[in-house]
Amino acid sequence: MVDPVMLLAFVPAGLALNLTPGADMAFCLGQGLRSGPRAAIAASGGIALGAFVHTLLAGLGLGALVATVPLAFEVIRWVGVAYLVWLAVQTLRHRAVTDAPPVSAARAFRTGLFVNLTNPKVILFVLAFVPQFVVPQAGSVLGQFLIFGAMLSLGGFVINGLVGVFASGLGQRLARGSRVLDWITATVFVGLAARLAILERA
Structure with a gap:
């Protein structure tokens, strides 16, 4: 069970973090511009699931591996870099070859999930932020991690999804x-x- 006082403190802090522009918001904005509101919402869902997985891993203690083993951090980070560059190349290459359709919602979801999971900074952030609100005496530490993680993920899903939906309106005004x-x-x-x-481990 989450301590009620900590829960009240966590809600505004989590909301402030969700409202802060970052990589997740930028990704959903790009999906909304390019492929419309469904893709933007799906991408936000993938990112939210990825963030929850990071929280689960942090709660299980696996985040310590990323925090203490430089090689693990670097491998995950550069896989993410390579994937994002590949996405950029594919976006331009497909249009040069044919009038490719917008990205489907399923693909946007998978891409958002993968982009989030290959950002090792997310799990390091969870390890630094969430424990401030965890009270071991209140019950299962893992359970509290998951509750806080679910709240962060839900808030991020709504806010990033809305950003993507609004961006889709701009995209629709441009020539298809x-x-x-x-x-x-x-x-x-x-x-x-x-x-x-260019991210650093700390």
Whole structure:
């Protein structure tokens, strides 16, 4: 059971974090611009699930591996960088070959999940943030991690999804199939890759 006082303190702190612009929000914005509201919401769902998985791993203590073993951090990080660059290249390459359709909701969900899971900073953040609100005397530590993680994930899902939906309105006003959308989306992916590439472990 979560301590009620800590729960009251966690809600505004978690909301503030969800509202802070970051990689997840930028990714959903790019999906909304390029593929519409369904893809944006699906991408936000994938990111939310990834964040919850990170919380589960942190609660199980596996996050300590990423925090203490440099190689584990680097492998995960560079897999994420390579994937984001690949997404950027594919976005431009497919349009150059054919008038590719927008990304499906299922694919947006999978991509959002993978992008989040390959960002090792997320689990390090969870390890630094969530324990501040965990009270061992209140019950299962893992249970408290999961409750707080679910709250963070739900808040992020709603906020990032809304950002993507609003962005989709802008995308729809641009000409369908416009190269501008492809370049914007590719730029978002490259920017996220660069951000991930220069991250430090602490």
